[in-house]
Amino acid sequence: MCPPPDQPIVANGNGVAADEEMVAIDTTTPHISSSTNGHVNAVNETTTQQPPAVKSHKGVYGRASDFLSNTSNWKIIESTLREGEQFANAFFTLETKIKIAKMLDEFGVEYIELTSPAASPESKAHCEAICKLGLKRTKILTHIRCHMDDARLAVETGVDGVDVVIGTSSFLREHSHGKDMTWITKKAIEVIEFVKSKGIEIRFSSEDSFRSELVDLLSIYRTVDKIGVNRVGVADTVGCADARQVYDLVRTLRGVVSCDIETHFHNDTGCAIANAYSALEAGATHVDTSILGIGERNGITPLGGLIARMMVADPDYVKSKYNLSMLRELENVVAEAVEIQVPFNNYITGFCAFTHKAGIHAKAILANPSTYEILNPADFGMTRYVSIGHRLTGWNAVKSRVEQLNLSMTDEQIKDATAKIKELADIKTQSMEDVDMILRIYHTGIKTGDLKVGQSAVLDKLLEQHMPSRDSSPSGRSNGTNGTPAKRARIGEPSA
Numbered sequence: 001m002c003p004p005p006d007q008p009i010v011a012n013g014n015g016v017a018a019d020e021e022m023v024a025i026d027t028t029t030p031h032i033s034s035s036t037n038g039h040v041n042a043v044n045e046t047t048t049q050q051p052p053a054v055k056s057h058k059g060v061y062g063r064a065s066d067f068l069s070n071t072s073n074w075k076i077i078e079s080t081l082r083e084g085e086q087f088a089n090a091f092f093t094l095e096t097k098i099k100i101a102k103m104l105d106e107f108g109v110e111y112i113e114l115t116s117p118a119a120s121p122e123s124k125a126h127c128e129a130i131c132k133l134g135l136k137r138t139k140i141l142t143h144i145r146c147h148m149d150d151a152r153l154a155v156e157t158g159v160d161g162v163d164v165v166i167g168t169s170s171f172l173r174e175h176s177h178g179k180d181m182t183w184i185t186k187k188a189i190e191v192i193e194f195v196k197s198k199g200i201e202i203r204f205s206s207e208d209s210f211r212s213e214l215v216d217l218l219s220i221y222r223t224v225d226k227i228g229v230n231r232v233g234v235a236d237t238v239g240c241a242d243a244r245q246v247y248d249l250v251r252t253l254r255g256v257v258s259c260d261i262e263t264h265f266h267n268d269t270g271c272a273i274a275n276a277y278s279a280l281e282a283g284a285t286h287v288d289t290s291i292l293g294i295g296e297r298n299g300i301t302p303l304g305g306l307i308a309r310m311m312v313a314d315p316d317y318v319k320s321k322y323n324l325s326m327l328r329e330l331e332n333v334v335a336e337a338v339e340i341q342v343p344f345n346n347y348i349t350g351f352c353a354f355t356h357k358a359g360i361h362a363k364a365i366l367a368n369p370s371t372y373e374i375l376n377p378a379d380f381g382m383t384r385y386v387s388i389g390h391r392l393t394g395w396n397a398v399k400s401r402v403e404q405l406n407l408s409m410t411d412e413q414i415k416d417a418t419a420k421i422k423e424l425a426d427i428k429t430q431s432m433e434d435v436d437m438i439l440r441i442y443h444t445g446i447k448t449g450d451l452k453v454g455q456s457a458v459l460d461k462l463l464e465q466h467m468p469s470r471d472s473s474p475s476g477r478s479n480g481t482n483g484t485p486a487k488r489a490r491i492g493e494p495s496a
């Protein structure tokens with residue numbers, strides 16, 4: 001089937017190959033999705049001769065210690081409604097919290113964590129209301145201080161579990177709660193035993209773990225493990241840890257406790273996703289996330305970023321657990337609720353996450369998307385685009401458009417037309433409409449014999465006749481969100 005001439009080109013997507021079989025693209029039946037401003041949508045569906053995107057981690061880089069790795073066996077503790085509420089702009093009404101909680105349930109996260117009922121009367125009421133929703137899959141946790149008053153409130157709300165935290169670094173022991181390790185251990189035991197007596201899950205976490213003494217950490221984790229916590233938590237509260245430090249601490253802890261290990265990473269120094277991955281490699285079982293990474297200061301491991309990372313490690317596992325096509329909507333709902341825009345370079349859903357521009361990239365992407373993509377946009381209900389109306393374009397990308405427009409042109413003619421597109425794009429980015437018009441005028445000129453290859457001056461004249469009032473304002477520019485600003489190509493919209 002030929003694409004309608006007013007639509008951009010789509011090859012059909014395959015992206016990451018899950019096994020090592022050779023697969024390749026069928027470009028004979030291009031699918032169409034709409035775009036403007038010089039973007040070709042490129043998605044290839046039928047695959048033959050396509051190499052695997054990455055070799056299996058263990059297959060290529062296998063290390064003796066990889067028996068510890070949980071990169072194919074991990075759970076999400078989604079904390080948008082707790083850590084996320086600590087984001088400067090966040091004010092969640094009950095209605096918004098319910099909407100987010102239901103969407104997270106549908107997405108498939110294993111846990112959601114809610115703000116402490118001790119925070120305010122509304123926080124307690126919200127916690128109770130969310131517990132009454134009867135979510136299908138997701139368990140509900142609340143997050144409290146290591147304090148009996150908080151614990152009593154928490155167990156009254158109907159939650160499935162309680163996450164208890166207390167700072168163990170000297171900074172927090174001296175300047176936050178003022179308690180020593182003996183007091184902390186005693187109080188932790190009291191709180192844990194109380195929560196356990198109610199028959200719900202209990203996790204104990206040491207805030208600021210990476211600036212705490214290892215001996216203190218291991219001692220308290222061992223104690224709480226012995227009395228039967230479901231999980232211990234490691235928290236990089238100030239975002240100071242690197243992936244190697246995370247690996248070392250979690251691997252050590254894995255040898256000390258038998259319970260699950262939850263991890264929580266702040267992103268102050270840009271390591272939150274890498275640290276979460278490293279923790280899983282070292283044997284952690286749970287990762288805390290928030291949508292778009294919102295949280296205290298610049299936040300924590302973003303849900304979408306973690307998913308992107310884990311898709312590379314084990315796509316089948318991730319796809320089997322989570323409803324990935326919901327990611328974009330979840331992010332949009334949260335972005336709107338906290339009045340921010342989805343960043344232009346957001347993992348998976350950023351407006352240019354699957355847009356390819358340079359001619360060298362465009363040619364290869366059109367031949368096989370795995371050349372320049374490690375993630376397949378179709379897995380997330382997203383669309384791949386190739387941008388063509390700019391000075392970095394190449395004749396192969398233009399050829400795709402020519403074919404989509406069903407114009408009959410030789411390679412030599414396409415190269416000639418490409419030179420004109422580049423010349424014009426040196427002045428301003430060309431919209432898809434501009435590109436189409438240039439190609440059509442070129443094609444007609446060639447057919448009628450008015451134009452020969454290389455006759456730039458004649459082509460200029462024809463263009464002038466047919467496109468006399470071409471808009472010279474910049475076009476094809478995005479405002480950098482995954483929304484739909486008026487003048488830009490509809491980049492990154494979910495595929496039909």
Ligand SMILES: CC(=O)SCCNC(=O)CCNC(=O)[C@H](O)C(C)(C)COP(=O)(O)OP(=O)(O)OC[C@H]1O[C@@H](n2cnc3c(N)ncnc32)[C@H](O)[C@@H]1OP(=O)(O)O
Binds near residue numbers: 118119166178296
């Ligand atoms: C790293 C994190 O993100 S941890 C989670 C952070 N979450 C929150 O803070 C939830 C929202 N917080 C609140 O609503 C309030 O801070 C409350 C209700 C928890 C406490 O409010 P207040 O009693 O007014 O105390 P305030 O917030 O000023 O100070 C914290 C108090 O908790 C104590 N504290 C701090 N951390 C802990 C802890 N992990 N376990 C036990 N006590 C703690 C401090 O010593 C201080 O006690 P103080 O009354 O003796 O000074």
Ligand SMILES: O=C(O)CCC(=O)C(=O)O
Binds near residue numbers: 235236238
């Ligand atoms: O409870 C935890 O493990 C983490 C608490 C927290 O938000 C932090 O330490 O940054």
Ligand SMILES: [Zn+2]
Binds near residue numbers: 237
């Ligand atoms: Zn945090």
